[in-house]
Amino acid sequence: MNAYLFVSKIRIQTALAYRFNVISTILIQCLIMYAMSCFWAAAYSGAEKVSGASQRDMITYTTISVIMGNLLTMGVQNRIARSVRTGSVALDLLKPVNIYGVYLAEDLGDCAAAFFQKAVPLLLVGTVLFGFPMPASAVHLLLFLFSFAIGYLINWILAALLGLCAFKTLTLGPLVNAKGFIMKLLSGSIFPLWFFPAGFRQVLEALPFMNIYQLPLGIYIGQYAMDEIMLRTALQLFWCAALWVLFDVLQKKMAAAILIQGG
Amino acid sequence: MNIIEVSHLVKEYKKIKKERGLRGAVKNLFVQNTETVRAVDDISFSIEKGDIVGYIGPNGAGKSTTVKMLSGIMRPTSGEILIDGISPQEDRKRVVRNLGVVFGQRSQLNWDLRLGETFELLKRIYQIEDKTYTENLGTLNEIFQIDRFIDTPVRQLSLGQRMRGDLVAAMLHSPEVLFLDEPTIGLDVEAKYSVRKFIKEINQRGKTTIILTTHDLGDIQELCQRVIIINEGAIIEDGSLDDLIDKIAPYRHLIIDFYHPVTIPHPHAELVSVREARSVYRFRKDEITAARLIEDISHTAPIKEVGLEEAKIDDIIRTVYQQGSTCKA
Numbered sequence: 001m002n003a004y005l006f007v008s009k010i011r012i013q014t015a016l017a018y019r020f021n022v023i024s025t026i027l028i029q030c031l032i033m034y035a036m037s038c039f040w041a042a043a044y045s046g047a048e049k050v051s052g053a054s055q056r057d058m059i060t061y062t063t064i065s066v067i068m069g070n071l072l073t074m075g076v077q078n079r080i081a082r083s084v085r086t087g088s089v090a091l092d093l094l095k096p097v098n099i100y101g102v103y104l105a106e107d108l109g110d111c112a113a114a115f116f117q118k119a120v121p122l123l124l125v126g127t128v129l130f131g132f133p134m135p136a137s138a139v140h141l142l143l144f145l146f147s148f149a150i151g152y153l154i155n156w157i158l159a160a161l162l163g164l165c166a167f168k169t170l171t172l173g174p175l176v177n178a179k180g181f182i183m184k185l186l187s188g189s190i191f192p193l194w195f196f197p198a199g200f201r202q203v204l205e206a207l208p209f210m211n212i213y214q215l216p217l218g219i220y221i222g223q224y225a226m227d228e229i230m231l232r233t234a235l236q237l238f239w240c241a242a243l244w245v246l247f248d249v250l251q252k253k254m255a256a257a258i259l260i261q262g263g
Numbered sequence: 264m265n266i267i268e269v270s271h272l273v274k275e276y277k278k279i280k281k282e283r284g285l286r287g288a289v290k291n292l293f294v295q296n297t298e299t300v301r302a303v304d305d306i307s308f309s310i311e312k313g314d315i316v317g318y319i320g321p322n323g324a325g326k327s328t329t330v331k332m333l334s335g336i337m338r339p340t341s342g343e344i345l346i347d348g349i350s351p352q353e354d355r356k357r358v359v360r361n362l363g364v365v366f367g368q369r370s371q372l373n374w375d376l377r378l379g380e381t382f383e384l385l386k387r388i389y390q391i392e393d394k395t396y397t398e399n400l401g402t403l404n405e406i407f408q409i410d411r412f413i414d415t416p417v418r419q420l421s422l423g424q425r426m427r428g429d430l431v432a433a434m435l436h437s438p439e440v441l442f443l444d445e446p447t448i449g450l451d452v453e454a455k456y457s458v459r460k461f462i463k464e465i466n467q468r469g470k471t472t473i474i475l476t477t478h479d480l481g482d483i484q485e486l487c488q489r490v491i492i493i494n495e496g497a498i499i500e501d502g503s504l505d506d507l508i509d510k511i512a513p514y515r516h517l518i519i520d521f522y523h524p525v526t527i528p529h530p531h532a533e534l535v536s537v538r539e540a541r542s543v544y545r546f547r548k549d550e551i552t553a554a555r556l557i558e559d560i561s562h563t564a565p566i567k568e569v570g571l572e573e574a575k576i577d578d579i580i581r582t583v584y585q586q587g588s589t590c591k592a
Contacts, residue, residue, distance in 0.1 A: 003387040010384065014375050091371045093336040095388050096360040256338055 003097055004105040011109025015117065022117045029066050029118070030125050036062040036190075037130060051194040057221040060133040063126040064220055065189050065213060068148065070118040071111050072155050072212065076103045077179075080163030081172045089258070100160065100251065107156060136222025143229055147216040150236050155212045157243040158183075164247075167254045188214030194223070208243065211236040266440060266472050267310040267333070272342035274303040274328050302328045303339070304496035312439070313470040315462070317487035317504075319477060321584050325496040326476045330442050333474070334364055346440060360389065363433035363471075367445035370429055372417045378428050379413045382435060389436035396435070403431045406464050407457070423454030430461055437469060444476045459485050480576045492583055500583055504576075509548065511582050512574030517544045517553055519560060520568040527563045532556055540567075 001009070037059050044055040053061070080103070083089035092099045126133060135141040162179055166172055184190060187209040193201050204210060215232055218224050224232065280296040281287065303325045310316050320326050331337040333344060335351025335358050344351055351358040372381045386396050404410050407427050412420060420428065426446065433441060443462070447455045459482060465471050466486075475486060483490060483504065490507060492500040500507055517532070521540045528534055532546035546556060553571055560566065 001387060003384070003390075006384055006387045010373065010376065010380065013380075017375065088369060090331065090336050090366070091369060093355070094334055094359050094362070094364050094371075096356040097388055258337055 004101055007102055007105040008109030008112065011106050012113045015110060015113035025070070025118055026121050026125070029070065029122055030129075033063060033066050033122070033126060034129065036066075051192075053192070053194075053221065053223055057223070059130050060221050061192065061217050063123075063130065063133045065217055067119045067122050067126075068213060068216070069189060070114050070122065072152060073110065073114065074156055074159035075107050075110060076156060077159045077163040077166075077172060077176055079103055079106065080160070081166035081170075081176075084166045085170055093258075103160070103163075104156060111152070135220050140219055140222055143233070144216050144220040147211075147219055147233060147236065150233070150240050151212040151216050154208055154236070154240050154243060155183075157240070157247050158208070161243070161247055161250065164250055164254050167258060183209055183212070186210070187212045188217070192218065192223075208239040211239055264312050265309040266312040266347050267308075267474075268343075268345040269309065269329075269333070270307045270343050272303055272306045272329070272332065272344065273301065273340045274325075274332060274337070275299050275301050275340045301496050303332070305342070306493070306496070306498055308491055308498065308501060310472060310474070312472050313466070314489060315466050315473045315475060315487050317475050317477065317483040317490040318493065319480075319483060319490060319580070320493040322478075324493045326493060327444060329493070330364075330444055330474070330476060334362055334442060335359060360436070361439050363436070363438040363441040365426075365429050365433045365441075365443050365446055367426070367443075367448040370417070370425055371432055372425065372428050374418050375416065377414050377416055378409070378420070381417070381428070381432055382413075385432055385435050391436055395437075399435055399437055400431075402468070403434055406461050407431060423450055423457075426450060426454065426458060427461075430458065434465060434471075439470075439472060441465070441471050441473045442476075443473060445478065446475070447477065447479050447482055455479070455481075462486055480580060484576055492580070494584055499586070507583070508574060508576075508579055511579045513547050513549065514545050514574065515548060515553070516572040517546065517556055518542075518570040518572065519544070519557070519566055521564050522567050523564070525564045527560055529556065529559060 040055055040058040040062065044050065044058070048054065080089075083092060089099075092102065095102075123133075135144060158179075162172065162175060165175070186204055186207060188204075189212075192214055193204050193210055196204065211232075215236055219229055276299070277297040278300050279291075280298055282290055282296075306325075306329065318326055318329070328337070332339050333346065333351065335355040338352050346358050347361060349358050372378060373384070382400065385391075391399070407430070409424075409427055409431055412424050412428075415424075417425065417428065430446065446462070447458050450458065462473060462475070463486060466473055473486075475482060477483060488503060490500070490502070490504055491498055492507075516535070519542050521542070524537075524539050525542075526534070526537050527542070529544065531551040532544040535543045535545045537543075544556065546553075557566065557569055
């Protein structure tokens with residue numbers, strides 16, 4: 001087995017050891033799911049469709065969004081910050097591997113563990129509460145999976161970029177939480193951007209964040225026509241590549257400036 | 264053949280000067296005064312394959328900074344490092360493949376998993392063949408008996424066991440060069456003994472070149488053919504431990520108990536003290552041997568008991584550190 005895969009495997013093993021965390025997360029997420037469905041019921045109050053999406057679509061949107069939220073938890077920013085502050089980044093750098101590759105493998109391992117521990121139970125609860133959240137079609141499901149994967153990478157690179165700051169500032173402090181809230185809001189994970197006023201929406205759609213939640217979710221519920229899906233996915237791939245290049249440049253710059261803390 | 268070559272190595276970093284009090288704190292928000300600190304100041308040395316070299320110096324002398332640059336995790340401000348002909352700054356991955364590093368104060372073992380799991384991970388990271396892996400683990404186990412706790416989660420290991428685990432982890436891929444940063448720190452006598460035995464064995468078996476950073480001079484005395492002493496970023500001594508002792512403390516003390524109180528002077532030894540029947544002579548090793556001295560004196564008066572006192576290594580090293588500081592000041 002390849003070293004990176006083994007790192008992921010170790011993370012899955014480690015995650016399985018923590019059960020309390022799983023139960024409490026699922027309970028809280030169920031509450032959020034239920035509250036959001038009540039919100040949509042009140043907001044629609046019998047209206048057939050708003051901006052092309054039905055109430056049923058929005059409940060599916062919310063359910064899948066909550067599940068995605070559990071899969072898109074990124075450890076990389078705190079991982080870098082902690083390694084830099086304690087100086088253990090030295091140990092990571094002493095291995096003949098790409099350290100960011102290792103960090104990505106760790107996050108993917110966590111993601112895989114979250115899939116079984118959180119996503120599957122949440123999908124079951126969601127199905128019991130509101131019926132199975134059906135995708136628009138099988139093709140839409142496949143396109144959703146692809147879009148989700150690219151969204152995952154974009155989300156990871158953004159987190160890693162924030163993590164790089166830690167090499168300079170040593171701590172990230174409230175930045176991590178601030179980024180979390182802003183991303184949740186701007187990525188359409190709670191409210192799809194199509195409910196926002198046109199001007200504001202155009203600004204948000206020009207940013208990379210909507211590619212993480214709204215694009216895959218919109219594809220899932222069939223909000224976009226096929227040609228729009230193609231165009232937006234191309235744009236999403238462009239963002240992913242552009243952010244990757246930026247990250248690579250900064251990461252090389254940072255490597256030259258690394259100071260290891262502690263004797 | 265020199266496996267490690269270091270020439271004119273310098274590491275500078277900027278330190279922010281914080282001003283005192285609330286006023287200072289507010290001022291610091293707007294203007295920051297930085298000063299440049301030279302942690303490593305023009306160091307050059309080379310190390311031959313198969314040597315064990317003690318790299319010692321007081322706290323903050325620049326030892327760890329040097330080790331970090333040697334292993335490629337920190338870039339020097341200027342100067343050149345070659346490990347087996349390769350610069351770790353240019354090709355970190357290639358250099359670390361042939362490097363083992365143990366930090367006594369930091370563990371590379373995975374806290375949550377059993378010890379063997381970390382070894383399995385390292386096997387994949389260094390792409391060690393199954394056969395080589397089993398062989399290496401077998402050899403290391405022979406010296407260290409780690410199979411007794413290989414299935415224990417790392418967080419349940421004692422410090423001594425953890426250190427053994429870390430040493431084995433660093434040697435699994437049979438690196439040619441091993442950096443040990445305070446490997447005996449905090450260990451009890453027994454664990455210290457077994458760590459030193461381990462270092463000796465791997466040095467002899469595989470001709471592993473070892474650089475050892477430590478504050479425990481017992482480690483140095485037992486293991487190192489050569490010591491490099493560094494203070495305030497510069498090398499102040501480089502040579503064998505015996506030469507160093509001869510240079511700093513060329514004197515030895517001979518204590519003689521006679522049957523009666525007597526005073527017997529000797530042309531090649533200074534009579535330091537005479538108390539009742541006990542006399543203490545100070546002499547230089549290169550001027551006269553202890554045997555000769557005893558013989559000469561016993562011609563004059565019968566001797567009951569003799570004792571020989573060497574300069575203490577701790578005192579010698581302390582003298583070197585102090586000299587180093589005054590030189591620079």
